[in-house]
Amino acid sequence: MTRTVGIVGAGAAGVGAAYALRDTDFGVTILEKSRGVCGRAATRRRGDCLYDHGANYLKDADDRTVELVEELGDDGLVAFDDPVWTFDADGEIAESDRDTETKYSWEDGLTQLAKRLLARTDAAVYRETCVERIQRGSGREHVDEDASGDRWYLVDTDGESYGPFDAVVLTPPAPQTAGLLAETKWHSEHLPALREVVGAVRYRPIRSVILHYPFEVDVPYYALVNTDKEHDVGWASREECKRGHVPDDESLFVVQMAPDWSEEHYDDPLDEAAGVVATKVAKLLDDDRLTEFDWTDDQGWRYAQPNGGANEEILRRGEDDGLYFAGDWVAGEGRVHSALWNGVEAGERISEAF
Incomplete structure (x- = not known):
């Protein structure tokens, strides 16, 4: 039977x-x-852009994960090792002392893992x-x-x-x-x-806010992560570091706000929340251009992190x-x-x- x-x-x-x-x-x-x-390893497409707006990538956590990725084939696989730097409550950015890790997604997005x-x-x-x-x-x-x-x-x-x-x-x-x-x-x-x-x-809630810019942001890292958990921004990453996700000479930020901020502003209208988030990102990167995005998107994750x-x-x-x-x-x-x-x-x- x-x-x-x-x-x-x-x-x-x-x-x-x-x-x-x-x-x-x-x-x-x-x-x-x-x-x-x-699930939360989610992908969306808008125009010529594709972005992983929940979990950002699959990491090379151990040999079995690397072996599995290899078994799934290298067609469309995006492996990148651009670093993740850190910042604190005051917005001071520092180069991470962690070893560089390989990160995986696919040209068609992280949902390819499940597919x-x-x-x-x-x-x-x-x-x-x-x-x-x-x-x-x-x-x-x-x-x-x-x-x-x-x-x-x-x-x-x-x-x-x-x-x-x-x-x-x-x-x-x-x-x-x-x-x-x-x-x-x-x-x-x-x-x-x-x-x-x-x-x-x-669980800790997270509100992800997507900010697209018609210009490229030239920084030496893929993402920034807040290490002391005292900043309103928890994570900000650049999808243009993933091959096939963002056209040349454009930038797309996936900004994941800290749990306290996300809880307080979970239901704020996107046009209001995006402006606030963009201002915080511009201040963090010391780049006033980032207050002026040309389109935005968002997703609230009520159950983002256990x-x-x-x-x-x-x-x-x-x-x-x-x-x-x-x-x-x-x-x-x-x-x-x-x-x-x-x-x-x-x-x-x-x-x-x-």
Whole structure:
């Protein structure tokens, strides 16, 4: 009998879990609430510009990450090593003393990571499908009333049921996963502890503001990062450092504002917020031209960075019944590679368990 796995979320963790099951007999279904894949490793296009406005790149964190990137092929791969410099609360910029790291994206954007991984699987991906609850039941006809069976179902906001699944992997940010657990029908002694530990994970919000300029900014670094967490700007990077993202003689900044600023100004109109952000960037780089951008864009990430990881020992208690968790909040680090490998490891455990 073919085993089945349902994965909630097509971000790096969900795609990683599917990729880990690619050479097995498992049938994999992914339900993703948005139109795209790769979650907060997101890419947009405007005119001749393409920009990674969430996670900015995949880093060469370890040998397995580098090997995976190489396996995905060098067609369209963008590998760059322009440095990241630092600045403090006073806006003093300093050259970083860290070793230069290779950073990866693609000419078609960072979402290529998920697209290329999924292309190597037989996973069925349902986009614009928002899962409202999960349920342990004995058959499709019991989805609304019986939680005592041995297989899982996923129910979306339209009431559509998907399943049955032998295992389910939950990969949304912890607050959204906690919401799913709150609606879960599953007779298990572990459910209260799981709800508590997932619900305890807190996130830092980030508002990303995109600033495009019809001229090139000549600086010796790819990005600036605030190290003392006391500046309104948390990060400012230049997409023109990535081949194929920005036309010659133009600049496009991805500015990620600090969590406190982002929380306070999360819903400010873009035309108002962009002017404020541009002024701060101009002051930081000591370049008055940067107050005058010719177009802007933004994205608010309510759950951008987890403050820490959940108790993995407690999270693993659901695995005997086929309930798995994966994501940066499980790994305890808000990095693309951390979420990806956490998902891969969850997929490997599923493969070994059945």
